[in-house]
Amino acid sequence: MPKRRDILAIVLIVLPWTLLITVWHQNAIAPLLAIRKDDGSDARRDAGQGSDSKEYCSSDKDIVEVVRTEYVYTRPPPWSDVLPTIHVITPTYSRPVQKAELTRLANTFLHVTNLHWILVEDSQRRTALVTRLLHETGLNYTHLNVETPRNYKLRGDMRDPRIPRGTMQRNLALRWLRETCNANHSLPAIVYFADDDNTYSLEVFEEMRSTRKVSVWPVAFVGGLRYESPKVNAAGKVYGWKTVFDPHRPFAIDMAGFAVNLRLILFKPQAYFKLRGVKGGYQESSLLRELVTLNDLEPKAANCTKILVWHTRTEKPVLVNEGKKGFTDPNIEI
């Protein structure tokens, strides 16, 4: 019959050792956990979930890409401390070719150093499709959304046709940049408006990196021509526009044909794309006339003689065989 005293003795002997072992166990694991967590949060920052977006504007620490266990098919080039960042603003909206367009656009951007992709959806909420796509690309990105007001009286698109497509989205991106980036502490950066169906050569990004105020270059397949281009005189200054459609616009240039230095955007906080009352083809002018004069424009692409960006448009896919009830599984994302 074990005596109470003996039991007490055994407990008192064993207790300190069990406590010691648990304490030691925790002590040894905690530092390892701290390292793992550090890596995890760094990687997420690199993937640019947008939560710590101040880095793009005022980063003086090395952003490191960490190899994860899941297979990363490709990654953007390592971030450089010397190259200006290019903030690429892309408005997008849901339609069957959206994922395809964004995929091939991402494949292009993955080659460009120091690129920050600001993707703005025309939607009430950020969609799962775009969220997943952005996360999987590995690019530095910021995901925003704003819905263009719908006109329910109209059929079809239902979007208010008086507001040119993408305007509110681009303006939101400009506002985000102004709120996030500090004019005094910003590293040099360029802002470029890239629609999701155009085609961009890698050279155009390198050409725009040296923009001091606003740089311009030719764009193919706009205005019913092989290309539209700024007219550049012998002194290397822009004096006009080589277009057929309304060449007397203040800036007869396509959205893809110019880039703006971020400092200019921050110094002129009232400059936005005009929402309403904008004639066709005048959208770009509505922003640029608040920022620069013709004289300040910097011609790129060998004095505007090379085509580095094409205004391609993707055909609307014929989905006639889907019928009224739908033929394919709606859960499979396209």
Place this chain on the structure above:
Amino acid sequence: MTMKMKMKLKNVFMLYFLVSICGLMYALTQLGQPCDCTLHSRQSSDLVHSRDRTISRLQGELKRLQARGNPEGPPKPALPTIYTVTPTYTRLVQKAELTRLSQTLLHVPSLHWVVVEDSPVKTSLVSELLKRSGLPYTHLCTQTPKDFKLQEGDPNWLKPRGVEQRNLALQWLRENRGPSDEGVVYFADDDNTYSLRLFEEMRFTKRVSVWPVGLVGGVRFERPLVERGKVTGFYTAWKPNRPFPMDMAGFAVSLPLLLANPAARFHLSAQRGNLESSLLQTLVSIEELEPRASNCTKVLVWHTRTEKPKMKQEDALILQGLGSDPSIEV
């Protein structure tokens, strides 16, 4: 036990108890203060960070060097090569299409781009583009026979396109690759959209691998039906009774299989939609197909088509003799 021994034991016991409690107290206070741990973890994480910096810097350099690599071919790679066969023809959007396709392909390791122009001679536009692309490539050309060429205004489905060009690529592979060469052949048209994951899905094909294709056949996507890891049929709305009701972008053929069947080719005489079947019939049966993309439930390639750019103003200018500078390549 004698009284004395009992006392001694009790003392020893009490001493042991006190010492262990003190030790525990000390350990618990140590746990409360983070100093040593963080230092240790920071040192390790610094080490990890600096190693990662080195890794990413080296990877960047490697990528840059690879991009500038010799188009005739680096030393034999460990991964099976993906021979991407792209037929192309001169039209306004050709340079744009090939540019963005090359940007996608540049991310894929061990890829060899076989570009075949529908032209009697190799054009300088394509030659220069290929040289600058940074990809290992082969540039071929052959002209579609006049009777089979689409005329202006013909709907694009009227005659099969790219047939002779793809066949020329197959011929080149047969003449320049041998039984010891591993690889897979993929027919990638220049206006489709390809995700990078797709290429990894097809790389290890034993015979013919298949997957869904988006935006084709008048539906959101067409796909093979898979049961228990085997292809049992095809889910398609348009002409589902074809032997292989798939799009060109929906399959890849292993190089050894092609070399083992020297007569396998695309047939100009194939009916509309049967071009793919005209090749695959001679190579494989439906049971032998290897399903990819999570048992054919993910869309990794889209049959996008690019609009023909409107040239109204250009045509008007040309009539006036004021057309745009033709030396500026578009």
